[in-house]
Amino acid sequence: MKNKKVVHMTTVHHPLDPRIFYKECLSLKNAGYNVTLIAPASSNLTGEEEIEIKTIKYRSNRLHRLIGGSIEMYKMAKGIKASVYHFHDPELIPIAWMLKKKGNIVIYDIHEDYQTGIVQRDYLILPIRKVLAKVYKIVEKIFTKKMELCLAEKYYKDMYPRGICILNYPLINKTLLRQERKGENIGKELLYTGNMTTDRGAIIHTELLNVDPEVYVYCYGKCSGSLAAEMNRQAGDNKDRLYINGVNRYLPKKEIDKAYVSKGWLAGLALFPPTEHYMKKELTKFFEYMTAGIPILCSDFPKWKKFVNKYQCGLTVDPNNSKEINEALDYLKAHPEEVIAMGERGRKAVADNLNWEREEEKLVSWYAKLLRGKNEGE
Template sequence: MDAAKRVVHLTTVHHPYDPRIYHKECKSLQAAGFDVTLVAKEDPTDSRKNETIKHVKLKSYSNRLKRMIFGTVDAYKKAKQLNADVYHFHDPELLPIGWLLKKKNNVVIYDIHEDYVTSIMQKEYMNKPLKKVISTLYKWMEKLFAKKMELCLAEKYYKDIYPNGKCILNYPTINENILRHQRDIAKVDDSVLYTGNVTHVRGALIHAKIPAIHPSVSVHYVGLCKKSIADEIFTIAKDKQDQIHIQGIDHFVEKEDIEAQYVSRNWLAGIALFPPTEHYMKKELTKFFEYMSAGLPIICSNFPVWKDFIETYDCGIAVDPYNDKEVKEAIEYLRINPDEVKRMGENGKKAVVEKLNWNVEEEKLVKWYKQLLLQH
């Protein structure tokens, strides 16, 4: 490009160092020659130095309603002042802002991280009538405001909902330290790893049962976990509480800290024993690709999409998350078959290196941006 086009990414919900927004999209666009600014909330614990992505900071609100009102207004004012060629926003509550920012000579992109209609219906903090109202309101807002926007889809199946959207899948960045890390299969720990936000719908309480199901095995959670959920986890573990480890109680765990955990010990497996929900049953989890990148076999729920994924890449075992016998047998199979741990791990790593990685998606993202700008 002759002159650097100005790109602004906006979020009022996500952490400023969100893996998809900051580490993948913003950094990739900057490396491709775009002038990138991130408009996101301030992290009071931020100790980073010499970051090259410009960060316009928004005030953080502990109250969700205040964030949706005042945070959104603040984001609009600051984004408008930047007069960008491309505005790329990441939260449903910013749909009206995206609509206001859209002009004839710019591009506005709505990055759809989730199947929001389905995910709203499984929010734990809302009652059922309220969920229906919010879901209906969201569908109305999306139809009204997104007409002149481009849609960026983080997951394959979203294409069924948004046929005109562009899939920029949330595959992992290639971390050479993780790829080069050689696991000593002869010394695999009796430890399983879960990474990412720790919530009920992501299997927090199912994972808490593992030490009781298989007394030799400890569970390590690495990701944001509300203290109330941590308390539930420890309650379920009962006399096995010393085999439960949680890094991230009431605080965000950054990408670098999660990646460090992958090489911190010889994990037996990465786990994702989720309860069946319409949202998660349809999608391929980002943590699958991260486990595979680290050479970890996966133990996950046997949802059809997940089971098909595991079988396609021969990289783990899918089980009924509510069948303790199946869970125990899967864990024991890996414990007594280190060669299988190695084979499944290598299969997963090979798939990530060859095609399930951010490098492939980065090329698509940059090419798409350039095409959109040529049209304006």
């Protein structure tokens, strides 16, 4: 295989999705690959991005995206004649299967535990969700037999033993790592970053305003208008201490990065309700909070508790126990020096091990190995 053309494909994610664009695509470009990203059109693009981005029509309707988006994606991707097609959404499995030829490589980048995620979707009744999850598992197994599997989470290895873990650790942000935090500057503001949904704790985070009359909750990430309205209703008379940044819009990574240094954050939030989908995941926001020297305040799921205890970088609580949450907040407010110490321990863990630079080496090495294998087989 002589060319080093690589195409990354998504019909679901924003073109500047951190894992797809800033980590994988830019890492491959810097390693000498000719990288093209095909993604839904967005007004956030400037035309000055460091890799070529080709856009397909943005479709908000799930069915239209599944059919029309996939067809448009297939035509555009096929015309590039790449050595590697690397796709990021399960709905693209059929067209990725069609793109697979003897002389190329197709990689399925598994961001989520999709089977569990389907069961948790609340827009269909449970029996239908369970059937769809089983159908998805069968279809996935049949169509991805000749594809390579890229896993964003460690525990996905249990479901995909032949997959390669390229973990979604953060890029080393030297500005954040060097940002000095002082005890006297620690405030009573709590931070949440990432998409906002009820199963990502949006209502629980809002309820903190009613649990503790002193704290402020700042949320940075995409949030539907209906959920934002529900959060404001939940906050009631305390809604003047709730700030939602990203209502009905995608929030660029650079905007979120600025948020990390905008205040003397007391803690970074991840108080999710118990769901099988999230209980095993190491959330990307954990690593981002740690990079910024912000202690984590999260649900006491066994995996999360083990992680936080290992790095001594925060506190875990029962997300449904307001008394326990209140005690944790009181402890943080009364011990600003420990807030700093937790943050610094988190920073050290990210700087030493939990960073994208290590995963980048794995990604580039894996690509090289796959291409060598194809070259030798031709």
